[in-house]
Amino acid sequence: xxxxxxxxxxxxxxxxxxxxxxxxxxxxxxxxxxxxxxxxxxxxxxxxxxxxxxxxxxxxxxxxxxxxxxxxxxxxxxxxxxxxxxxxxxxxxxxxxxxxxxxxxxxxxxxxxxxxxxxxxxxxxxxxxxxxxxxxxxxxxxxxxxxxxxxxxxxxx
Amino acid sequence: xxxxxxxxxxxxxxxxxxxxxxxxxxxxxxxxxxxxxxxxxxxxxxxxxxxxxxxxxxxxxxxxxxxxxxxxxxxxxxxxxxxxxxxxxxxxxxxxxxxxxxxxxxxxxxxxxxxxxxxxxxxxxxxxxxxxxxxxxxxxxxxxxxxxxxxxxxxxxxxxxxxxxxxxxxxxxxxxxxxxxxxxxxxxxxxxxxxxxxxxxxxxxxxxxxxxxxxxxxxxxxxxxxxxxxxxxxxxxxxxxxxxxxxxxxxxxxxxxxxxxxxxxxxxxxxxxxxxxxxxxxxxxxxxxxxxxxxxxxxxxxxxxxxxxxxxxxxxxxxxxxxxxxxxxxxxxxxxxxxxxxxxxxxxxxxxxxxxxxxxxxxxxxxxxxxxxxxxxxxxxxxxxxxxxxxxxxxxxxxxxxxxxxxxxxxxxxxxxxxxxxxxxxxxxx
Numbered sequence: 001x002x003x004x005x006x007x008x009x010x011x012x013x014x015x016x017x018x019x020x021x022x023x024x025x026x027x028x029x030x031x032x033x034x035x036x037x038x039x040x041x042x043x044x045x046x047x048x049x050x051x052x053x054x055x056x057x058x059x060x061x062x063x064x065x066x067x068x069x070x071x072x073x074x075x076x077x078x079x080x081x082x083x084x085x086x087x088x089x090x091x092x093x094x095x096x097x098x099x100x101x102x103x104x105x106x107x108x109x110x111x112x113x114x115x116x117x118x119x120x121x122x123x124x125x126x127x128x129x130x131x132x133x134x135x136x137x138x139x140x141x142x143x144x145x146x147x148x149x150x151x152x153x154x155x156x157x
Numbered sequence: 158x159x160x161x162x163x164x165x166x167x168x169x170x171x172x173x174x175x176x177x178x179x180x181x182x183x184x185x186x187x188x189x190x191x192x193x194x195x196x197x198x199x200x201x202x203x204x205x206x207x208x209x210x211x212x213x214x215x216x217x218x219x220x221x222x223x224x225x226x227x228x229x230x231x232x233x234x235x236x237x238x239x240x241x242x243x244x245x246x247x248x249x250x251x252x253x254x255x256x257x258x259x260x261x262x263x264x265x266x267x268x269x270x271x272x273x274x275x276x277x278x279x280x281x282x283x284x285x286x287x288x289x290x291x292x293x294x295x296x297x298x299x300x301x302x303x304x305x306x307x308x309x310x311x312x313x314x315x316x317x318x319x320x321x322x323x324x325x326x327x328x329x330x331x332x333x334x335x336x337x338x339x340x341x342x343x344x345x346x347x348x349x350x351x352x353x354x355x356x357x358x359x360x361x362x363x364x365x366x367x368x369x370x371x372x373x374x375x376x377x378x379x380x381x382x383x384x385x386x387x388x389x390x391x392x393x394x395x396x397x398x399x400x401x402x403x404x405x406x407x408x409x410x411x412x413x414x415x416x417x418x419x420x421x422x423x424x425x426x427x428x429x430x431x432x433x434x435x436x437x438x439x440x441x442x443x444x445x446x447x448x449x450x451x452x453x454x455x456x457x458x459x460x461x462x463x464x465x466x467x468x469x470x471x472x473x474x475x476x477x478x479x480x481x482x483x484x485x486x487x488x489x490x491x492x493x494x495x496x497x498x499x500x501x502x503x504x505x506x507x508x509x510x511x512x513x514x515x516x517x518x519x520x521x522x523x524x525x526x527x528x529x530x531x532x533x534x535x536x537x538x539x540x541x542x543x544x545x546x547x548x549x550x551x552x553x554x555x556x557x558x559x560x561x562x563x564x565x566x567x568x569x570x571x572x573x574x575x576x577x578x579x580x581x582x583x584x585x586x587x
Contacts, residue, residue: 029349034355092379100308
């Protein structure tokens, strides 16, 4: 694999487009998020969304079950004339657990989709990746990229 | 300043200014020791060492809890709500604000535990499997509090950590120390800045901000319901939730301003924490303070309009009772002092802004004191009348929590990138 290092985003983006066209793009590493790369690589983090919604639904159900089952079914005790199914009070817990479970669900989905923790990435073996003195944008390709305006390129095993 | 030099500057800042932080450790450790000793005395002897009595069964514990939780809310406001509103000016201060939230909520959480008397039974508030057929009372605001504050602390911690991951990776790459490189590397989970990671991270921080936003409203509303659900004069009021939330944002922004003014001077961060940031924070202080003033006026007006005997008695007690000095001091700190900020020249004067923020912090503590003590010390039965005064152990625990808070903040400033590097770079790239 070859790694091309760029100082500016513009030439890096052009090279990435060329790599995608030639179907040799392996990965890109940037210091910040760029929407152009999301469009180029058709990135849609659906897993995070799914984790969010599933977590939220589980949270609501958990909140509902832990409040409704003991108060309405198991221990049907009249406490000061309050209704057994005190839904305004139960809704508060359902809301809080919905938020908590949605947060945890989306984070777990993010960690699983990115396969974290990943301490064995090939790019970490490249000293220039950590120094970044010659540029912060790295394009990794499976073959040589012709006509690239990269300042530096390296071979990655 | 180039992107690379920004990386180096922000990751090394804590090390370069370490002696500024180390000098603070002496008073901070003294305060923490005071807290630990007072807690030891409390656990050894019992709640009787505090000034609580019958009928003033709630004292400093609930006051300090509500005060600290309120302070935390401005941090979430800045990091979550302003993110959703796409206010890019928040970028350089949002991690500091989130860190402030974490340690404020940690300090707040100590009080419900300590005030139990037997804090090792705190888990009885949660629905754990047991063979005694016990469940928490889900209709009680104290149980709602337990779930709300636990959710708020967890979501704030997760939001803070997720936002930190790319900057931990930058610190891993920039640090010259092998040990720090390993620690930052482990904490950053192997982040390498791929497009897929950035896309997922952006979506995740947006979703977490969407979750944290209603928490700002709901958590302090639930805290206010600790009072509003009780049928006591001065407490049983439907406007307590927005009243408390606006008070929380008010005290929180005051704390943010105090921290920012100190930090930008000591760490020479005038280019990152600019006059614009202070101006915006001052304006949010004014907005929340003005709404709080409206809530005070509303409280007095609705009581006067209703002419209910015990409510009127409570207001009279506030205005002219034994603790009236504290009430009027609260009005000065929360209502009067903030008015100077309407004048632009004075708003831009950092000394005046700092003084007003300190006044607001004191005023908000006094507000909770007046709410709790005035109502409890004179309610319905003539026999249920008593004074209240905090004992040395009450004061020691309160002042000690300042040390706990300051220690947490010092650790963040010393060891972690407290200015979000990637967000600043993205703002400059735009």
